Amino acid sequence: MGDYFLEARGIYKSFGGVHALKNVDLYVKPGESLCLVGENGCGKSTLIKIISGAYEMDKGELTIRGKVYKKMTPMLSSKEGIQVIYQDFSLFHNLTVAENIAMLYNLGEKGPFSKKKNITIAKQILEEIGVEIDPNTIVDKLSIAQRQIVAICRALVRDAQLIIMDEPTTALTSKEVDALYVIIEKLKAKGIALIFVSHKLEEVFRIAERIVVIRNGENVVEGPAGDFTMESLTYHMTGKEQTPIPFDNKIDTGEVILSCRNMAAKDDAFRNISFDLHRGEVLGITGLLGSGREALAEALFGIYPHTADKLELCGKPLKLKDSKTAVREGIGYVPEDRAVKGLYMDGSIGSNIASAILFRYNKLGFVRNEKLRNIAKNNVEDLRIVCAGIDAPASSLSGGNQQRIVIAKWRALEPKLIILNCPTVGVDVGSKADIHALAREFADSGVGVILISDDLSEIKNACNRVLVINHGEISECFHTADVSTEDLYKKLMQA
Numbered sequence: 001m002g003d004y005f006l007e008a009r010g011i012y013k014s015f016g017g018v019h020a021l022k023n024v025d026l027y028v029k030p031g032e033s034l035c036l037v038g039e040n041g042c043g044k045s046t047l048i049k050i051i052s053g054a055y056e057m058d059k060g061e062l063t064i065r066g067k068v069y070k071k072m073t074p075m076l077s078s079k080e081g082i083q084v085i086y087q088d089f090s091l092f093h094n095l096t097v098a099e100n101i102a103m104l105y106n107l108g109e110k111g112p113f114s115k116k117k118n119i120t121i122a123k124q125i126l127e128e129i130g131v132e133i134d135p136n137t138i139v140d141k142l143s144i145a146q147r148q149i150v151a152i153c154r155a156l157v158r159d160a161q162l163i164i165m166d167e168p169t170t171a172l173t174s175k176e177v178d179a180l181y182v183i184i185e186k187l188k189a190k191g192i193a194l195i196f197v198s199h200k201l202e203e204v205f206r207i208a209e210r211i212v213v214i215r216n217g218e219n220v221v222e223g224p225a226g227d228f229t230m231e232s233l234t235y236h237m238t239g240k241e242q243t244p245i246p247f248d249n250k251i252d253t254g255e256v257i258l259s260c261r262n263m264a265a266k267d268d269a270f271r272n273i274s275f276d277l278h279r280g281e282v283l284g285i286t287g288l289l290g291s292g293r294e295a296l297a298e299a300l301f302g303i304y305p306h307t308a309d310k311l312e313l314c315g316k317p318l319k320l321k322d323s324k325t326a327v328r329e330g331i332g333y334v335p336e337d338r339a340v341k342g343l344y345m346d347g348s349i350g351s352n353i354a355s356a357i358l359f360r361y362n363k364l365g366f367v368r369n370e371k372l373r374n375i376a377k378n379n380v381e382d383l384r385i386v387c388a389g390i391d392a393p394a395s396s397l398s399g400g401n402q403q404r405i406v407i408a409k410w411r412a413l414e415p416k417l418i419i420l421n422c423p424t425v426g427v428d429v430g431s432k433a434d435i436h437a438l439a440r441e442f443a444d445s446g447v448g449v450i451l452i453s454d455d456l457s458e459i460k461n462a463c464n465r466v467l468v469i470n471h472g473e474i475s476e477c478f479h480t481a482d483v484s485t486e487d488l489y490k491k492l493m494q495a
Helices: 044-052 074-079 097-101 103-107 115-129 144-156 174-189 201-207 230-238 293-299 323-328 338-342 349-354 370-382 399-413 429-444 456-462 485-494
Strands: 006-015 018-028 033-037 059-064 067-069 082-085 162-166 193-197 210-215 218-224 256-265 273-278 282-287 310-313 331-334 417-421 448-452 465-470 473-479
Touching (some): 006 044, 018 033, 033 044, 033 201, 074 082, 097 103, 097 115, 097 144, 103 144, 115 144, 115 174, 144 174, 174 193, 174 201, 193 201, 201 230, 273 448, 282 456, 282 485, 293 448, 331 399, 349 370, 349 399, 370 399, 417 429, 429 456, 465 485
Parallel strands (some): 033 193, 282 448, 331 417
Antiparallel strands (some): 006 018, 059 067, 210 218, 256 310, 465 473
16 A cells, blocks of 8 residues: 555446446556547546646545545645646636636635746646746736646646646647657655646557556556557557558549639748648648648638738639628638637537528528427537437547537538648547548548647648748648658758
């Protein structure tokens, strides 16, 4: 017992009669890096929230440094040295970077908060990670990757004994991920335990000393990382062999769906963007953080001010005044941050799916319109969205199923063009394969598909061509069949 910092034994948790966790065990030693893996909705997040005190367990116990707890609270968990970095970051968007990072430090201090002290604390932690972010910047003005870094810094600012990182590298660049690994090794050297939750299996094998697999709310297998292969780990997570879907990178493309000439952001985030998107292809766009790729995605959906010498959709001039115009023109957009920009989290699954096509129907709304309800039900079934029904809130679903709802919304629109901005962020290996298959399904049905990602294996395996964005401009364009993932990485780093 004394060998472990944390032991979770016999943990049960149900929601509305549905078992989220069934007799789950987990333990971690001081200075150990443990990776917790499983499909979306398997119970990983529920277990984390029980350890952090956000959820109360129905049955079981937690032992922390030899002390047994039948009930945990957020304050008690923090007092015991447990810090959690959640997928949603849990940041105060109206406060500065420094205020967010120093928040936990200030909670343990007496007297008024000091702006100067906050900035000093923030700068020190940011320097440790090797990232330059102005500590005076309001968090709401940051990119999703920068917000993730702020959340990591805030967890590091206190004397934590166990840090739980729930998909911490989701939106980080390769350079930032490498910097995070350096920090993690420093933490382990200090005897700080780490529980690392990730769907990126390459990262799991890079950082894990031990792996615990959960499936359908139950322990499946656990052991040293060296006992697993990529294939065996995937099998344990999903319960089935994963058969790669054949993908012909090089295809004979058809007519032009989207034609763009000299497109430029009004704030110079990107410029001189020219390309054609053909029927039947998936066009990839990649670039480093701050390259302009996200601004370009939002401009094509009408929410980023821009100009263009020519912008045509299916041969007709396209004037994107706002997102409403884009939707009515038949453009769908799956944003990187689905919780904030893609979904009404408090709204029902059905109303979210129907939200893009309400303009085509009368004003009875979703609840009273049987046709809209049937469209929602059909999409839930077709996309295999695991839920209690279309009237359940979107917030009740796992990240992977939430992403399927966002895609289902645009599928219901029957779009001419769909823009997928980092569509597999925070989803498991099974959902990732399904999303790639859906992208191909769109392309095969004649929909123009743009897939934006910094996951180079995703670009290689899901796209026909790729545009590399460098400092707001297209630096390269080539067929993905002509390059390896390693070549892509070199081109990206050279850009």
